[in-house]
Amino acid sequence: MPPIKKIIYSFLFLFSLSLIGQNNDSKKDYRIEIITIEKNTKDTIIGSFFEIYSGNKRIKAECCTNFDGIDIFTLNPKDIVKNRIDIKVYGLKCKPYKKKFSIKDDLKTTIYLKYGKTDYNNPKEDFDRMYKKLKIQPEPIECGTVE
Template identity: 65%
Template sequence: MKNTIYTLFVLFSLSIFGQTEKFKKDFRIDLLTIEKNTKDTLIGTFTEVYSGNKRIQAKCCSDFNGIDIFYLNPKDIVDNTIYMKFYARKCKPFKKKFIIKSDLKTTIYLSYGKTDYNTKKDDFLMMFKMLNIERDTFKCGTVD
Protein backbone atom coordinates (compact mmCIF):
# COMPACT_ATOMS: atom_id res chain seq x y z
CA MET A 1 0.00 0.00 0.00
CA LYS A 2 2.84 2.35 0.90
CA ASN A 3 4.54 1.75 -2.49
CA THR A 4 1.26 2.32 -4.31
CA ILE A 5 0.88 5.78 -2.78
CA TYR A 6 4.44 6.73 -3.77
CA THR A 7 3.89 5.40 -7.30
CA LEU A 8 0.67 7.40 -7.69
CA PHE A 9 2.42 10.52 -6.38
CA VAL A 10 5.25 10.14 -8.92
CA LEU A 11 2.85 9.54 -11.82
CA PHE A 12 0.69 12.51 -10.82
CA SER A 13 3.76 14.74 -10.55
CA LEU A 14 5.00 13.70 -14.00
CA SER A 15 1.66 14.55 -15.60
CA ILE A 16 1.72 18.02 -13.99
CA PHE A 17 5.29 18.70 -15.18
CA GLY A 18 4.38 17.51 -18.68
CA GLN A 19 1.73 20.20 -18.92
CA THR A 20 3.90 23.02 -17.60
CA GLU A 21 4.49 25.74 -20.21
CA LYS A 22 8.14 26.43 -19.26
CA PHE A 23 9.18 22.95 -20.38
CA LYS A 24 7.96 23.63 -23.89
CA LYS A 25 10.83 23.48 -26.36
CA ASP A 26 9.72 24.79 -29.75
CA PHE A 27 7.47 27.66 -30.83
CA ARG A 28 4.50 26.58 -32.94
CA ILE A 29 3.87 28.80 -35.97
CA ASP A 30 0.36 28.74 -37.50
CA LEU A 31 0.05 30.68 -40.74
CA LEU A 32 -3.00 31.32 -42.88
CA THR A 33 -2.20 32.87 -46.27
CA ILE A 34 -4.93 34.85 -48.02
CA GLU A 35 -4.99 37.09 -51.10
CA LYS A 36 -5.59 40.64 -49.91
CA ASN A 37 -8.35 41.76 -52.30
CA THR A 38 -10.26 38.59 -53.17
CA LYS A 39 -9.85 36.92 -49.74
CA ASP A 40 -9.00 33.64 -51.51
CA THR A 41 -6.85 31.19 -49.57
CA LEU A 42 -3.50 30.63 -51.23
CA ILE A 43 -2.44 27.04 -51.77
CA GLY A 44 1.25 26.10 -52.03
CA THR A 45 2.76 29.16 -50.35
CA PHE A 46 6.48 28.84 -49.61
CA THR A 47 7.84 30.42 -46.42
CA GLU A 48 11.40 31.35 -45.47
CA VAL A 49 12.23 32.26 -41.87
CA TYR A 50 15.24 34.43 -40.97
CA SER A 51 16.65 35.56 -37.65
CA GLY A 52 19.88 37.45 -37.10
CA ASN A 53 20.62 37.63 -40.87
CA LYS A 54 20.55 33.83 -41.06
CA ARG A 55 17.91 31.62 -42.62
CA ILE A 56 16.72 29.28 -39.90
CA GLN A 57 14.03 27.49 -41.88
CA ALA A 58 12.45 27.19 -45.31
CA LYS A 59 9.02 25.61 -45.60
CA CYS A 60 6.76 24.30 -48.28
CA CYS A 61 3.79 24.57 -48.43
CA SER A 62 0.45 25.80 -47.27
CA ASP A 63 -2.31 23.23 -47.69
CA PHE A 64 -5.62 23.45 -49.58
CA ASN A 65 -7.00 25.69 -46.82
CA GLY A 66 -4.03 28.07 -47.03
CA ILE A 67 -2.70 26.83 -43.68
CA ASP A 68 0.93 26.06 -42.87
CA ILE A 69 2.03 24.82 -39.44
CA PHE A 70 5.65 24.37 -38.39
CA TYR A 71 7.92 24.70 -35.37
CA LEU A 72 10.90 26.92 -34.59
CA ASN A 73 13.59 26.23 -32.03
CA PRO A 74 13.93 29.23 -29.66
CA LYS A 75 17.73 28.78 -29.69
CA ASP A 76 17.75 29.74 -33.39
CA ILE A 77 15.92 33.04 -32.78
CA VAL A 78 18.06 36.13 -32.17
CA ASP A 79 16.62 38.95 -30.01
CA ASN A 80 13.10 37.43 -30.21
CA THR A 81 12.87 38.70 -33.80
CA ILE A 82 12.16 36.79 -36.99
CA TYR A 83 11.55 37.86 -40.55
CA MET A 84 9.41 35.76 -42.85
CA LYS A 85 9.39 35.86 -46.62
CA PHE A 86 6.36 34.48 -48.44
CA TYR A 87 6.14 33.29 -52.02
CA ALA A 88 2.69 32.41 -53.30
CA ARG A 89 1.58 31.57 -56.81
CA LYS A 90 0.80 34.69 -58.87
CA CYS A 91 1.55 36.92 -55.84
CA LYS A 92 4.33 39.40 -55.21
CA PRO A 93 6.92 38.15 -52.72
CA PHE A 94 6.21 39.56 -49.26
CA LYS A 95 8.40 40.07 -46.18
CA LYS A 96 7.16 40.65 -42.63
CA LYS A 97 8.87 41.08 -39.25
CA PHE A 98 7.58 39.38 -36.09
CA ILE A 99 8.53 39.66 -32.44
CA ILE A 100 8.20 36.13 -31.10
CA LYS A 101 8.20 35.10 -27.44
CA SER A 102 5.72 32.24 -27.65
CA ASP A 103 3.57 30.44 -30.22
CA LEU A 104 2.47 32.54 -33.18
CA LYS A 105 -0.84 32.35 -35.00
CA THR A 106 -1.34 34.91 -37.73
CA THR A 107 -2.93 35.61 -41.09
CA ILE A 108 -0.73 36.78 -43.96
CA TYR A 109 -2.30 38.93 -46.67
CA LEU A 110 -0.53 38.72 -50.03
CA SER A 111 -1.28 40.68 -53.21
CA TYR A 112 -1.43 39.46 -56.77
CA GLY A 113 1.41 40.85 -58.84
CA LYS A 114 4.62 40.15 -60.72
CA THR A 115 6.40 36.97 -59.67
CA ASP A 116 8.38 34.02 -61.03
CA TYR A 117 5.96 31.61 -59.35
CA ASN A 118 2.94 31.47 -61.70
CA THR A 119 2.14 27.93 -62.80
CA LYS A 120 1.23 24.92 -60.71
CA LYS A 121 3.83 22.32 -61.61
CA ASP A 122 6.88 23.79 -63.34
CA ASP A 123 7.20 26.90 -61.18
CA PHE A 124 6.42 24.85 -58.06
CA LEU A 125 9.44 22.62 -58.72
CA MET A 126 11.53 25.68 -59.63
CA MET A 127 10.72 27.23 -56.23
CA PHE A 128 12.13 24.17 -54.45
CA LYS A 129 15.41 24.66 -56.29
CA MET A 130 15.45 28.45 -55.97
CA LEU A 131 14.86 28.37 -52.20
CA ASN A 132 17.07 25.30 -51.72
CA ILE A 133 14.36 23.25 -50.01
CA GLU A 134 14.66 19.49 -49.85
CA ARG A 135 11.48 17.71 -50.79
CA ASP A 136 10.07 15.20 -48.35
CA THR A 137 9.54 11.89 -50.04
CA PHE A 138 7.53 9.00 -48.79
CA LYS A 139 5.96 5.96 -50.36
CA CYS A 140 2.46 4.69 -49.78
CA GLY A 141 1.70 1.00 -49.81
CA THR A 142 2.94 -2.11 -48.16
CA VAL A 143 6.45 -3.14 -47.18
CA ASP A 144 7.64 -6.35 -48.82
Template identity: 70%
Template structure:
Protein backbone atom coordinates in the same frame (compact mmCIF):
# COMPACT_ATOMS: atom_id res chain seq x y z
CA UNK B 1 1.04 -1.61 3.48
CA UNK B 2 2.57 1.79 4.12
CA UNK B 3 5.52 0.97 1.83
CA UNK B 4 3.16 0.02 -1.00
CA UNK B 5 1.47 3.43 -0.78
CA UNK B 6 4.87 5.18 -1.04
CA UNK B 7 5.89 3.00 -3.98
CA UNK B 8 2.62 3.72 -5.81
CA UNK B 9 3.06 7.44 -5.10
CA UNK B 10 6.63 7.42 -6.46
CA UNK B 11 5.64 5.48 -9.59
CA UNK B 12 2.73 7.85 -10.24
CA UNK B 13 5.00 10.89 -9.76
CA UNK B 14 7.57 9.53 -12.20
CA UNK B 15 4.95 8.94 -14.87
CA UNK B 16 3.61 12.49 -14.47
CA UNK B 17 7.10 14.04 -14.60
CA UNK B 18 7.94 12.02 -17.71
CA UNK B 19 4.93 13.38 -19.57
CA UNK B 20 5.49 17.08 -18.90
CA UNK B 21 6.94 19.24 -21.69
CA UNK B 22 10.06 21.35 -21.47
CA UNK B 23 9.44 24.81 -20.11
CA UNK B 24 11.37 26.25 -23.07
CA UNK B 25 9.05 25.04 -25.82
CA UNK B 26 9.18 25.81 -29.51
CA UNK B 27 7.11 28.72 -30.77
CA UNK B 28 4.10 27.70 -32.85
CA UNK B 29 3.67 29.71 -36.04
CA UNK B 30 0.16 29.56 -37.53
CA UNK B 31 -0.15 31.31 -40.91
CA UNK B 32 -3.13 31.92 -43.15
CA UNK B 33 -2.28 33.25 -46.63
CA UNK B 34 -4.88 35.18 -48.58
CA UNK B 35 -4.78 37.17 -51.82
CA UNK B 36 -5.36 40.78 -50.80
CA UNK B 37 -7.90 41.87 -53.43
CA UNK B 38 -9.92 38.72 -54.13
CA UNK B 39 -9.71 37.28 -50.58
CA UNK B 40 -8.90 33.85 -52.10
CA UNK B 41 -6.92 31.49 -49.89
CA UNK B 42 -3.58 30.70 -51.49
CA UNK B 43 -2.59 27.07 -51.85
CA UNK B 44 1.09 26.14 -52.04
CA UNK B 45 2.67 29.27 -50.57
CA UNK B 46 6.31 28.76 -49.53
CA UNK B 47 7.75 30.51 -46.48
CA UNK B 48 11.35 31.34 -45.54
CA UNK B 49 12.09 32.42 -41.95
CA UNK B 50 15.13 34.53 -41.06
CA UNK B 51 16.50 35.85 -37.79
CA UNK B 52 19.59 37.98 -37.57
CA UNK B 53 21.25 37.49 -40.93
CA UNK B 54 20.61 33.77 -41.04
CA UNK B 55 17.85 31.67 -42.58
CA UNK B 56 16.56 29.48 -39.78
CA UNK B 57 13.76 27.67 -41.60
CA UNK B 58 12.15 27.19 -45.00
CA UNK B 59 8.70 25.64 -45.16
CA UNK B 60 6.64 24.08 -47.88
CA UNK B 61 3.76 24.92 -48.17
CA UNK B 62 0.24 26.03 -47.31
CA UNK B 63 -2.59 23.50 -47.55
CA UNK B 64 -5.88 23.75 -49.46
CA UNK B 65 -7.20 26.20 -46.87
CA UNK B 66 -4.15 28.47 -47.18
CA UNK B 67 -2.90 27.39 -43.74
CA UNK B 68 0.65 26.48 -42.73
CA UNK B 69 1.54 25.53 -39.15
CA UNK B 70 5.11 24.95 -38.02
CA UNK B 71 7.40 25.40 -35.03
CA UNK B 72 10.53 27.49 -34.46
CA UNK B 73 13.12 26.84 -31.78
CA UNK B 74 13.51 29.95 -29.56
CA UNK B 75 17.29 29.42 -29.56
CA UNK B 76 17.34 30.25 -33.29
CA UNK B 77 15.70 33.65 -32.81
CA UNK B 78 17.97 36.69 -32.41
CA UNK B 79 16.64 39.66 -30.38
CA UNK B 80 13.04 38.33 -30.53
CA UNK B 81 12.87 39.38 -34.18
CA UNK B 82 12.19 37.34 -37.27
CA UNK B 83 11.25 38.18 -40.78
CA UNK B 84 9.53 35.95 -43.26
CA UNK B 85 9.51 35.86 -47.04
CA UNK B 86 6.43 34.46 -48.74
CA UNK B 87 6.24 33.05 -52.25
CA UNK B 88 2.68 32.41 -53.44
CA UNK B 89 1.67 31.11 -56.85
CA UNK B 90 1.07 34.02 -59.23
CA UNK B 91 1.86 36.44 -56.37
CA UNK B 92 4.64 38.95 -55.90
CA UNK B 93 7.14 37.79 -53.25
CA UNK B 94 6.38 39.45 -49.91
CA UNK B 95 8.52 40.10 -46.84
CA UNK B 96 7.23 40.89 -43.34
CA UNK B 97 8.97 41.46 -39.99
CA UNK B 98 7.68 40.20 -36.64
CA UNK B 99 8.63 40.62 -33.00
CA UNK B 100 8.14 37.19 -31.51
CA UNK B 101 7.97 36.37 -27.81
CA UNK B 102 5.58 33.43 -28.02
CA UNK B 103 3.26 31.64 -30.38
CA UNK B 104 2.26 33.61 -33.47
CA UNK B 105 -1.01 33.44 -35.37
CA UNK B 106 -1.34 35.82 -38.29
CA UNK B 107 -2.87 36.35 -41.71
CA UNK B 108 -0.60 37.20 -44.63
CA UNK B 109 -2.03 39.17 -47.55
CA UNK B 110 -0.23 38.59 -50.84
CA UNK B 111 -0.96 40.38 -54.14
CA UNK B 112 -1.17 38.84 -57.58
CA UNK B 113 1.67 40.14 -59.72
CA UNK B 114 4.94 39.39 -61.48
CA UNK B 115 6.69 36.30 -60.13
CA UNK B 116 8.76 33.29 -61.18
CA UNK B 117 6.32 30.91 -59.45
CA UNK B 118 3.09 30.56 -61.44
CA UNK B 119 2.00 26.91 -61.70
CA UNK B 120 1.82 23.76 -59.61
CA UNK B 121 4.40 22.20 -61.93
CA UNK B 122 6.93 24.78 -60.71
CA UNK B 123 6.48 23.63 -57.07
CA UNK B 124 9.43 21.24 -57.16
CA UNK B 125 11.72 23.70 -58.93
CA UNK B 126 10.82 26.36 -56.36
CA UNK B 127 11.21 23.95 -53.47
CA UNK B 128 14.48 22.24 -54.37
CA UNK B 129 16.37 24.61 -56.68
CA UNK B 130 15.46 28.08 -55.51
CA UNK B 131 14.68 27.69 -51.81
CA UNK B 132 16.65 24.50 -50.99
CA UNK B 133 13.85 23.12 -48.85
CA UNK B 134 14.60 19.71 -47.43
CA UNK B 135 11.70 17.35 -47.80
CA UNK B 136 10.65 14.72 -45.30
CA UNK B 137 10.46 11.14 -46.46
CA UNK B 138 7.24 9.43 -45.55
CA UNK B 139 6.75 5.71 -45.90
CA UNK B 140 3.28 4.44 -46.60
CA UNK B 141 2.03 0.89 -46.59
CA UNK B 142 2.20 -2.07 -44.30
CA UNK B 143 4.95 -3.31 -42.03
CA UNK B 144 6.47 -6.62 -43.10
Protein backbone atom coordinates in the same frame (compact mmCIF):
# COMPACT_ATOMS: atom_id res chain seq x y z
CA MET C 1 6.55 -0.79 8.65
CA PRO C 2 2.87 -1.65 8.07
CA PRO C 3 1.88 -2.27 4.42
CA ILE C 4 -0.39 0.81 4.21
CA LYS C 5 2.51 3.12 5.11
CA LYS C 6 4.64 1.54 2.37
CA ILE C 7 1.88 2.20 -0.14
CA ILE C 8 1.51 5.82 1.01
CA TYR C 9 5.28 6.45 0.87
CA SER C 10 5.49 4.80 -2.56
CA PHE C 11 2.62 6.96 -3.82
CA LEU C 12 4.25 10.16 -2.47
CA PHE C 13 7.57 9.19 -4.05
CA LEU C 14 5.98 8.56 -7.46
CA PHE C 15 3.92 11.77 -7.23
CA SER C 16 7.03 13.84 -6.46
CA LEU C 17 8.83 12.30 -9.47
CA SER C 18 6.00 13.35 -11.78
CA LEU C 19 6.16 16.93 -10.43
CA ILE C 20 9.91 17.09 -10.98
CA GLY C 21 9.47 15.85 -14.57
CA GLN C 22 6.98 18.66 -15.30
CA ASN C 23 9.37 21.40 -14.19
CA ASN C 24 11.62 20.97 -17.20
CA ASP C 25 13.30 24.26 -18.18
CA SER C 26 13.77 23.33 -21.85
CA LYS C 27 11.46 25.18 -24.21
CA LYS C 28 9.20 23.32 -26.57
CA ASP C 29 9.25 24.10 -30.27
CA TYR C 30 7.00 26.94 -31.34
CA ARG C 31 4.07 25.87 -33.52
CA ILE C 32 3.62 28.27 -36.44
CA GLU C 33 0.35 28.32 -38.39
CA ILE C 34 0.16 30.67 -41.36
CA ILE C 35 -2.83 31.31 -43.62
CA THR C 36 -2.13 33.05 -46.94
CA ILE C 37 -4.93 35.03 -48.57
CA GLU C 38 -4.93 37.42 -51.52
CA LYS C 39 -5.71 40.86 -50.12
CA ASN C 40 -8.27 42.08 -52.67
CA THR C 41 -10.08 38.93 -53.81
CA LYS C 42 -9.83 37.05 -50.47
CA ASP C 43 -8.73 33.95 -52.43
CA THR C 44 -6.70 31.45 -50.46
CA ILE C 45 -3.21 31.07 -51.91
CA ILE C 46 -2.29 27.44 -52.44
CA GLY C 47 1.35 26.30 -52.57
CA SER C 48 3.01 29.30 -50.88
CA PHE C 49 6.68 28.97 -49.92
CA PHE C 50 8.20 30.49 -46.77
CA GLU C 51 11.67 31.50 -45.64
CA ILE C 52 12.11 32.23 -41.94
CA TYR C 53 15.03 34.35 -40.74
CA SER C 54 16.24 35.34 -37.29
CA GLY C 55 19.34 37.38 -36.57
CA ASN C 56 20.07 37.76 -40.32
CA LYS C 57 20.30 33.96 -40.67
CA ARG C 58 17.81 31.71 -42.43
CA ILE C 59 16.57 29.23 -39.84
CA LYS C 60 13.95 27.44 -41.95
CA ALA C 61 12.53 27.18 -45.46
CA GLU C 62 9.08 25.71 -45.77
CA CYS C 63 6.61 24.61 -48.40
CA CYS C 64 3.65 24.55 -48.90
CA THR C 65 0.26 25.91 -47.99
CA ASN C 66 -2.57 23.45 -48.52
CA PHE C 67 -5.88 23.96 -50.39
CA ASP C 68 -7.10 26.15 -47.51
CA GLY C 69 -4.01 28.37 -47.78
CA ILE C 70 -2.64 26.99 -44.49
CA ASP C 71 0.85 25.78 -43.59
CA ILE C 72 1.83 24.52 -40.14
CA PHE C 73 5.44 23.99 -39.04
CA THR C 74 7.62 24.30 -35.95
CA LEU C 75 10.59 26.46 -35.00
CA ASN C 76 13.19 25.67 -32.38
CA PRO C 77 13.41 28.52 -29.82
CA LYS C 78 17.21 28.09 -29.74
CA ASP C 79 17.34 29.26 -33.38
CA ILE C 80 15.47 32.50 -32.64
CA VAL C 81 17.51 35.60 -31.81
CA LYS C 82 15.97 38.19 -29.45
CA ASN C 83 12.47 36.72 -29.95
CA ARG C 84 12.31 38.16 -33.49
CA ILE C 85 11.69 36.44 -36.81
CA ASP C 86 11.26 37.68 -40.38
CA ILE C 87 9.07 35.65 -42.71
CA LYS C 88 9.39 35.93 -46.49
CA VAL C 89 6.41 34.58 -48.40
CA TYR C 90 6.36 33.53 -52.06
CA GLY C 91 2.74 33.02 -53.10
CA LEU C 92 1.60 31.76 -56.48
CA LYS C 93 1.07 34.78 -58.82
CA CYS C 94 1.72 37.13 -55.86
CA LYS C 95 4.42 39.70 -55.15
CA PRO C 96 7.00 38.38 -52.66
CA TYR C 97 6.13 39.59 -49.17
CA LYS C 98 8.15 40.06 -45.97
CA LYS C 99 6.88 40.55 -42.41
CA LYS C 100 8.56 40.82 -39.00
CA PHE C 101 7.18 39.09 -35.92
CA SER C 102 7.98 39.13 -32.23
CA ILE C 103 7.68 35.55 -31.04
CA LYS C 104 7.60 34.18 -27.50
CA ASP C 105 5.10 31.37 -27.98
CA ASP C 106 3.10 29.62 -30.72
CA LEU C 107 2.06 31.87 -33.59
CA LYS C 108 -1.10 31.80 -35.67
CA THR C 109 -1.40 34.54 -38.27
CA THR C 110 -2.95 35.47 -41.59
CA ILE C 111 -0.73 36.99 -44.27
CA TYR C 112 -2.39 39.03 -47.00
CA LEU C 113 -0.56 38.83 -50.32
CA LYS C 114 -1.20 40.88 -53.46
CA TYR C 115 -1.32 39.55 -56.98
CA GLY C 116 1.53 41.06 -58.98
CA LYS C 117 4.95 40.61 -60.55
CA THR C 118 6.67 37.41 -59.44
CA ASP C 119 8.84 34.55 -60.68
CA TYR C 120 6.29 32.06 -59.31
CA ASN C 121 3.38 32.13 -61.79
CA ASN C 122 2.77 28.60 -63.01
CA PRO C 123 2.47 25.80 -60.44
CA LYS C 124 3.45 23.08 -62.93
CA GLU C 125 6.52 24.86 -64.33
CA ASP C 126 7.69 26.98 -61.40
CA PHE C 127 7.08 24.66 -58.41
CA ASP C 128 10.28 22.60 -58.81
CA ARG C 129 12.26 25.73 -59.63
CA MET C 130 11.11 27.34 -56.36
CA TYR C 131 12.28 24.26 -54.44
CA LYS C 132 15.70 24.65 -56.05
CA LYS C 133 15.82 28.43 -55.64
CA LEU C 134 15.05 28.21 -51.91
CA LYS C 135 17.15 25.04 -51.47
CA ILE C 136 14.28 23.06 -49.97
CA GLN C 137 14.18 19.27 -50.07
CA PRO C 138 10.66 18.07 -50.95
CA GLU C 139 9.13 15.90 -48.26
CA PRO C 140 8.09 12.43 -49.41
CA ILE C 141 4.33 11.97 -49.80
CA GLU C 142 3.05 8.90 -48.01
CA CYS C 143 -0.34 7.51 -48.88
CA GLY C 144 -2.18 4.63 -47.29
CA THR C 145 -2.89 3.51 -43.79
CA VAL C 146 -0.74 3.84 -40.71
CA GLU C 147 -0.04 0.58 -38.93
